[in-house]
Amino acid sequence: MSNKVAQVTVVCSGMEDPELSDFTNAYLAGLAEQCSVVLYDLDRMDVRGCLGCYVCNIKTPGVCIIKDEQVDILKAFTASDRLVLLTPLKEGFISGKMKTFIDRLYPMELPFIKIKNGHFIHDPRYKHNPSLGFILHKEPDTDGEDLEINLEINRFIGEFYGGFAFQYTTGDRMEEIVRETVRH
Amino acid sequence: MKLFAINGSPRGKGSNTYRMAAPFIEGFTSVPGNEAEAVHVQHQTRLMRSYDRIAESDLILLAFPIYFHSMPGQMKEAMESLPHAARPGQAMVFLIQCGFPDTAQCRPIERYAAKWAERKGYRVYGIIVKGFGPSLEAMPPGMNSKWLKTIQTLGHCAGSGLPFPEPMLEELRAPRTFSPGLLLFMRILAALGIMDLYTRKRLRDNHVKLRDSYAKPLLEKREDNRDAKTEGRGAADSPR
Numbered sequence: 001m002s003n004k005v006a007q008v009t010v011v012c013s014g015m016e017d018p019e020l021s022d023f024t025n026a027y028l029a030g031l032a033e034q035c036s037v038v039l040y041d042l043d044r045m046d047v048r049g050c051l052g053c054y055v056c057n058i059k060t061p062g063v064c065i066i067k068d069e070q071v072d073i074l075k076a077f078t079a080s081d082r083l084v085l086l087t088p089l090k091e092g093f094i095s096g097k098m099k100t101f102i103d104r105l106y107p108m109e110l111p112f113i114k115i116k117n118g119h120f121i122h123d124p125r126y127k128h129n130p131s132l133g134f135i136l137h138k139e140p141d142t143d144g145e146d147l148e149i150n151l152e153i154n155r156f157i158g159e160f161y162g163g164f165a166f167q168y169t170t171g172d173r174m175e176e177i178v179r180e181t182v183r184h
Numbered sequence: 185m186k187l188f189a190i191n192g193s194p195r196g197k198g199s200n201t202y203r204m205a206a207p208f209i210e211g212f213t214s215v216p217g218n219e220a221e222a223v224h225v226q227h228q229t230r231l232m233r234s235y236d237r238i239a240e241s242d243l244i245l246l247a248f249p250i251y252f253h254s255m256p257g258q259m260k261e262a263m264e265s266l267p268h269a270a271r272p273g274q275a276m277v278f279l280i281q282c283g284f285p286d287t288a289q290c291r292p293i294e295r296y297a298a299k300w301a302e303r304k305g306y307r308v309y310g311i312i313v314k315g316f317g318p319s320l321e322a323m324p325p326g327m328n329s330k331w332l333k334t335i336q337t338l339g340h341c342a343g344s345g346l347p348f349p350e351p352m353l354e355e356l357r358a359p360r361t362f363s364p365g366l367l368l369f370m371r372i373l374a375a376l377g378i379m380d381l382y383t384r385k386r387l388r389d390n391h392v393k394l395r396d397s398y399a400k401p402l403l404e405k406r407e408d409n410r411d412a413k414t415e416g417r418g419a420a421d422s423p424r
Contacts, residue, residue, distance in 0.1 A: 049194055049226075049256065049257050049258040050194060050251065050256060050257070051194050051195070052193060052194050052195045052199070052249070052251070052256070053195070054386070057383070058383065058386040058387050058389075058390055058392065058397075059390045059392065061392065061396060061397045061398070061399040061401075062399045062400060062401040062402065063399075063401050071402075074402055075402055078402050078403055090260075090264050091263065091264055091300055091303060091304075092296065092299060092300055092303060093254070093260065093296055093300070094260075095260070095264075096257050096258070096259075096260035096261030096262075096263070096264055097257065097261070098257075099253070099254060099255070099256070099257035099260045100256075100257025100258065100260075100261075101257070102251075102252075102253050102257070103251045103253075103256055103257050106251075106252070109252075110397070110398065111380070111383045111387070111397060112377075112379075112380045112383060113284075113374055113379040113380060113383075114374060115367065115370060115371050115374055118288075118361060118362065118367060119284065119286055119288050119289065119361070119362075120284035120285065120286065122252075125398070125399075125400060126400055126402070126403060141303075145299065146299070149292050149295050149296050149299070152291075152292040153253060153254055153292045153293065153296075154253075156253070156289055156292075157252065157253045160252065
């Protein structure tokens with residue numbers, strides 16, 4: 001069995017920043033040599049905010065009431081081994097756009113409550129779930145505490161799906177980020 | 185004193201978040217001379233038109249639910265565009281509520297909220313944390329009246345310029361985590377499906393069979409695709 005993942009889905013936002021878009025191009029080029037990659041740019045897509053209606057839970061299980069392009073990413077989600085969320089930090093935290101994408105992962109969960117690692121959780125709806133990697137683009141005032149807070153929250157969300165894989169910043173070594181992204 | 189409240193739940197007025205924010209607002213305005221205004225986050229234009237009134241207010245309440253990671257995306261976007269404090273020391277209260285009964289997952293969000301407010305130049309008046317928000321929908325009103333009253337008292341404190349009594353905040357956010365004994369008890373309840381009674385009731389109300397609640401609609405479509413040989417990769421749901 002290969003020690004590399006077969007398919008990586010990258011979901012990004014904030015590409016108007018040339019530094020971030022340069023990083024993303026180099027990152028995708030690095031990944032493309034080793035696995036199959038799908039990219040979704042949230043700023044070029046119609047992905048609307050979650051309504052908190054629970055319809056995907058208790059009325060039409062697994063199907064969101066909002067008909068927009070999120071479903072394209074969810075289809076890629078079920079086929080991917082790793083989901084990478086590439087986002088600028090905005091006021092110390094992942095962008096609202098990226099958070100909206102995360103909110104809309106709700107149809108990928110079952111409505112029932114489970115206890116895992118001492119706290120409550122929902123089981124994933126699908127058997128195959130990608131593990132989650134985060135790449136954050138720092139702001140001028142980003143400090144170690146900001147990254148620590150983001151890490152703690154990002155770790156938690158990984159538990160709902162295929163686990164938490166990593167959190168890097170765009171300032172980390174590209175070789176290492178690519179290596180960890182494709183590592184099984 | 186003036187309070188400006190932002191309800192960060194996209195469910196608006198009927199949301200559990202707003203049902204918790206309302207007693208805070210009531211408590212605040214129960215002090216003679218005080219006034220309050222509330223805007224729901226999905227009314228983006230209205231919120232943006234309120235910036236001058238936010239600047240005039242003495243206290244801003246940011247109330248939001250945890251959507252299994254942090255605040256809803258709409259709320260984060262609203263936070264990004266919210267103006268900086270109009271004057272040094274303008275105060276802010278957070279009301280953070282989550283669906284799970286323990287509030288462990290709120291802790292880093294509280295840390296973020298405090299740091300974010302500081303970045304924006306606001307003074308943190310206090311952070312109210314409450315777990316098991318769906319109790320408002322799932323449980324009889326009598327089970328919620330006591331803690332809603334506590335939130336009202338906190339609103340009254342803020343309206344009088346008094347600090348929040350720590351034991352009240354503690355009471356609202358308990359339990360942070362479960363003791364091993366309680367955790368075992370919860371595991372048994374969860375295994376028996378008792379934790380899911382409300383969910384099961386809602387499924388029944390919507391005529392969804394328990395078996396159908398496990399539906400995998402995306403996968404079924406993929407398999408159709410595979411059968412039609414339009415897609416090469418069909419190993420989507422195989423174990424890794």
